[in-house]
Amino acid sequence: xxxxxxxANPTTGAMEWLEEDExxxxxxxxxxxxxxxxxxxxxxxxxxxxxxxxxxSRVKERGEKAIVLDIGTGTGLLSMMAASAGADFCYAxxxxxxxxxxxxxxxxxNGFCDKIKVINKHSMEVTVGPGxxxxxxxxxxxxxxxxxxLIGEGALPTYEHAHKYLVEEGCEAVPHRARVYVQLVExxxxxxxxxxFPVHVKAEDGEKIIVSPSEMENCPGVPSVCDIQLxxxxxxxxxxxxxxxxxxxxxxxxxxxxxxxxYRVELEPVKSGKAQVVLSWWDIDMDPSGMIxxxxxxxxxxxxxxxxxxxxxxxxxxxxxxxxPVLQGEKVSLTACRDAYSVWYKLQKARGxxxxxxxxxxxxxxxxxQAHLLWNRPRLGxxxxxxxxxxxxxxxxxxxxxxSICLCISDGSLLPVLAxxxxxxxxxxxxxxxxxxxxxxxxxxLLTPSQLEDKKISVLLxxxxxxxxxxxxxxxxxxxxxxxxxxxxxxxxTVLPQAASLHMMIVEFQDLWRIRSPCxxxxxxxxxxxxxxxxxxxxFRESKEAExxxxxxxxxxxxxxxxxxxxxxxxxxxxQQCLGTEGSVSLLRKGKSHGAVLWMEYHxxxxxxxxxxxxxxSNEKGNCEWNPHCKQAVYFFSSVIDSETLSxxxxxxxxxxxxxxKTGEIAMDFKL
Numbered sequence: 001x002x003x004x005x006x007x008a009n010p011t012t013g014a015m016e017w018l019e020e021d022e023x024x025x026x027x028x029x030x031x032x033x034x035x036x037x038x039x040x041x042x043x044x045x046x047x048x049x050x051x052x053x054x055x056x057s058r059v060k061e062r063g064e065k066a067i068v069l070d071i072g073t074g075t076g077l078l079s080m081m082a083a084s085a086g087a088d089f090c091y092a093x094x095x096x097x098x099x100x101x102x103x104x105x106x107x108x109x110n111g112f113c114d115k116i117k118v119i120n121k122h123s124m125e126v127t128v129g130p131g132x133x134x135x136x137x138x139x140x141x142x143x144x145x146x147x148x149x150l151i152g153e154g155a156l157p158t159y160e161h162a163h164k165y166l167v168e169e170g171c172e173a174v175p176h177r178a179r180v181y182v183q184l185v186e187x188x189x190x191x192x193x194x195x196x197f198p199v200h201v202k203a204e205d206g207e208k209i210i211v212s213p214s215e216m217e218n219c220p221g222v223p224s225v226c227d228i229q230l231x232x233x234x235x236x237x238x239x240x241x242x243x244x245x246x247x248x249x250x251x252x253x254x255x256x257x258x259x260x261x262x263y264r265v266e267l268e269p270v271k272s273g274k275a276q277v278v279l280s281w282w283d284i285d286m287d288p289s290g291m292i293x294x295x296x297x298x299x300x301x302x303x304x305x306x307x308x309x310x311x312x313x314x315x316x317x318x319x320x321x322x323x324x325p326v327l328q329g330e331k332v333s334l335t336a337c338r339d340a341y342s343v344w345y346k347l348q349k350a351r352g353x354x355x356x357x358x359x360x361x362x363x364x365x366x367x368x369x370q371a372h373l374l375w376n377r378p379r380l381g382x383x384x385x386x387x388x389x390x391x392x393x394x395x396x397x398x399x400x401x402x403x404s405i406c407l408c409i410s411d412g413s414l415l416p417v418l419a420x421x422x423x424x425x426x427x428x429x430x431x432x433x434x435x436x437x438x439x440x441x442x443x444x445x446l447l448t449p450s451q452l453e454d455k456k457i458s459v460l461l462x463x464x465x466x467x468x469x470x471x472x473x474x475x476x477x478x479x480x481x482x483x484x485x486x487x488x489x490x491x492x493x494t495v496l497p498q499a500a501s502l503h504m505m506i507v508e509f510q511d512l513w514r515i516r517s518p519c520x521x522x523x524x525x526x527x528x529x530x531x532x533x534x535x536x537x538x539x540f541r542e543s544k545e546a547e548x549x550x551x552x553x554x555x556x557x558x559x560x561x562x563x564x565x566x567x568x569x570x571x572x573x574x575x576q577q578c579l580g581t582e583g584s585v586s587l588l589r590k591g592k593s594h595g596a597v598l599w600m601e602y603h604x605x606x607x608x609x610x611x612x613x614x615x616x617x618s619n620e621k622g623n624c625e626w627n628p629h630c631k632q633a634v635y636f637f638s639s640v641i642d643s644e645t646l647s648x649x650x651x652x653x654x655x656x657x658x659x660x661x662k663t664g665e666i667a668m669d670f671k672l
Contacts, residue, residue, distance in 0.1 A: 010466070010474040011664025013443070013481070035074060035530060038144075039519040043308035047294040048078055048144070048174065049523050051286025053085040055140050055172040060086065069093070069138035069166055071123045071145065071158060075530050076103035076116065077522060078142050078174075083115040084524075090116045091134050093123050098533070105529045124161045140172045141252065148227040148296075148314045149343060150178055150282045156250075156258035156340050163255040173253040175284035181297070182247045182265075182280050182334065184326070184347070186273040187238035192384035193377035194221050194276075194319040199389060199414065201421045208421040210414065213369070220321040220365035222372045223344060229553040230279065230298040230315035231307060241275055241326055242267040244301055247336050253288070258340040265334050266350050269326040276323050278334070278345045280316040309511040318345050321365060337364070374412045374467065378550070382465075382629035383414060388610060392463075395604035396422050399459055399494045407452070407488070408461040409444060409481045415461050424459070444481035447488060456490040462497065464602070470548050471633050472600040472612050473502060473659075473666050476568060480664070483573040495570045497602040502566040502666070503613060504598045505558050506653050507624070508591035512554040516636045546598060546668065548631035551613075557622035559593055560585045562614050564601075565657050566666075579659040584652035589622050593641045593653065596670055598633040641672045 008015055038044065059066040066087040070079040073092035082090050092107070094100040100120035107116045119126060119133050128134045141162060145155040163171075195217070199210040248263040250256060269275075283295035295302065296313050324347045326332055331350035336343055344364055367373050375383065382388065396419055400406075404424040408416045416437050440451050464478035482495060516538075518531035563585050587593065599613020612630040617623070626632060657668045 008468065009664055010468040010470060011476050011480070012662075013477050036517060036519060036534060037311045037515045039075070039077070039522045039527060039530070040514040040517065041308060041310045041312070044294055044310065044313075045077070045523050047284075047286050047292050048142075049081045049085075050292045051174040051176070052078065052081045052140075052142060054287045054292070055142075055174050056082060056085040056087050058172060059139055064139060065089075066140055067091075067136060067138045068140045068142055069134070069162065071141075071143045071162060073103055073118065074099060074144070075522075075527050076107045076112075076118065077525060077527070078144065079116045080107065080110055080112055080525050081523065082140070082142060083112045087115065087140065091126075091138060092116055092118045093126060094118060094120060095122045102529055102533050106525075106527060109529060110525050123158055123166065126166060128166060134166065137166060137168045138171065139168045140174070141167045142174045143252075146178075146282075146284075146313065149225045149316055150180060150250075151338065151343070152225070152341055154341060156256055159250075159252055159256035160258045171253060175286050175294075176253055176288050177249055177251045177290075178282050178284045179249040180247045180280060180282045180336075180343075181244050182278050182336070182345075183240065183244045183301075184242035184267060184269070184275050184332075184334070185238045185240055185277050185279055186275065187277050189233075189237045189381075190226075190317055191276040191319070191323070192381050193226065193317075194372075194380065195384075196371070196380060197384045199418075201393060201418060203421050204423065210417050210421075212371070216369040216371045218322070219367055219369040219372060221319055222367050223342060223364045225342065226317040226319070226377055227314045228317060229311075230281075230317075232553045232555065233298075235300060238277070238279075239271065239273055240300075241269050241271050241273050243270060247280070247334075260337070260339045262335055262337045264336075266331050267334055268331050269328050272328045273326060274323045275326045275332070275347055276320060278318040278320065278347075280318060280343075309514070311512075311515060316343075318343070319365075320345060320347050339364070371412075376467075378629045378631075379412070379465070379467075385629060388629075389414075389418075391604065391608055391610050393418060393422065395496060395608045396461075398605055398608075399496055400424050401458075404459045405455050405457055405490075406459045406461055407457040407485065409478055409485075410462045410465050411467045413463055413465060415463065419459075419461065444484040447485055449488065452488055456493075457485070457488055458490045458493060460485070460489060460493055460495045464497070470631070471546060472548075472598065472630070473633075474664075475600065476500065476664060479568055479570055479574050482570055486573055497604045498569075498571055498606070499603045500568045500570065501564050501601050501603065502568075502598060502657070502659075503562050503601060503611075504565050504585070504596050504655070504657070505562045505614065505624075506560040506585060506587060506593055507556040507558055507595065507597050509594045510555040510557075512549065512556070512634070513592070513594040513636075513640075544667070544669075546596075546633035546635040546666075549634050550628070550630070551597065551624070551626040551632045551634075552628040556594075556597070556624055557589065557591060558617055558624055559587050559589045559591050559622065560653070561588065562617075565598075565655070566659055568659075574661050576661065578661065580657065582654070582656045584654045586652045591622075591642075593637060593672060595634055595636040596653075596655070596668075598635065598668075599627075599630070635668060635670065637670060637672060639672065 056066045068082040068087045068090040070092045073094045079090040079092040103118045126133045147153045196212040201208045281296040286292035333348045333350045335346045406424045462478040464475045469475045601611045603609045613632045616625040654671045659666050
């Protein structure tokens, strides 16, 4: 059975109706899941197994039967650990039907059918008692319901319900408790993800400064946590202002409350500075004594232990509502508020106990200026990148004249303001330029001469950046828009950027390969069925496509030189015929060829370009530095070539890459 799905094509801008298989959504869910990442998380799995063994032993020592409730069982791994540890019976709950079906097969393959019952329901729908899903309440509660923020996947309401209806009072819990840690820092880099900094423009009539309006300057931003791989943030990019302190903890062996609440701690700054950001992470104790501990602490907190790489649990960046100056030794009060699914913070000067009782509720941040809804955090970082802005200013100065009539096609771009300050006569698109810049709310193909005051455009501008873009080439929408407005352009129009090029490089990932790597066995249990399930969903479509990743967070080394594979000339309209290329790229370094990385470069003028991908290859080992504001496209190879010596290397990787102007899609194929 087929179904029609509507979507806006991010490259062409057209509304399309696509015929999809009825299992399309299910396959996407599996293909993009992080099950492989979790199964490869050796630290997590080992600690869970240790904690489960200890919990089963404690129950048995009391002379009781060990009845386990495993909520969110996934592959059934934790239930199989419990059964293997001697549990008498396990109830494994999984709400996602395809996953529950896989768990049934995995449990059967590992010989635990008589010890584990998989229940395909939400835990809040499970019934207990004769004829119910569970014969009796459990006395061991095992879960893995956590995200980077700990509570973002609904752990608190789930635990609250389980304690009320599904487990015995005083049950064992694995994990036993969680603690959330915080640290106050100053960081221009991270703060640039929340605030628009002043932009300095050196024009012929002196320096101009572009500033954000007051409603944006005072806006608290958006409430969602910023979760990143803090282990990839160099220590030079932030200044620690406080010691690490425990913000709050949750004991999972006792009744849990999900109702909104707040916590407060006093911090004594170890350094004076501007408090801008709260960094946060958590750890879990798998046992009551805390001897079996699994932590998400970043490298500067536990520098002696080699940290386990994982992508399903990272670290949190929270932005304070406003920058707060702090003085070394002068105590401040940090308040954390939470609802059932999220946490947010406020910093104040430390006050007396009576004062502390009042005014503790802090509203969840809500963007009132709209800018934080238009610009996501990487985009704000991009707009605040002075080197990048300088490239655009340099390019604009070469193409603008006092009589230039400009049209800018990009989402939320500062180019119109830059161009006006640099001398353009009129611009169609705070800073007291309301009479100089006209904003036209129309799609490019619907633009009329009257909206342009019957003037021909002499300079067409774009960064290009569009909020709908996921993959690097989606911003080729600028080319389609340029084609749509062709009749409004002067015969000698200047287009900036004048062209774009697609680049490619073969890489070995330090860790990102794990999200696509089959597991086989995990802690001695056969999970091949899960590998096959993921592989089938990838083969449904995803394996033939690249996927977006911010590679500054995922180290890799280049095994080949970067190579330009396609060019797109914006001075001309979009062609009717496909653009294609075939070729090969030589492998220069030994390593595992995990995949190809692709990115775009925009040629603003003949000699000024900006890259959305590779910025530098830093040494002879091939370590890569990536544009931190953009996601690059990663095409994972279905098989990996591992070459230990240079002589073992295949001479090259062959490729075929094709751009279809009708769909705006890029198809690619690689052979090792």
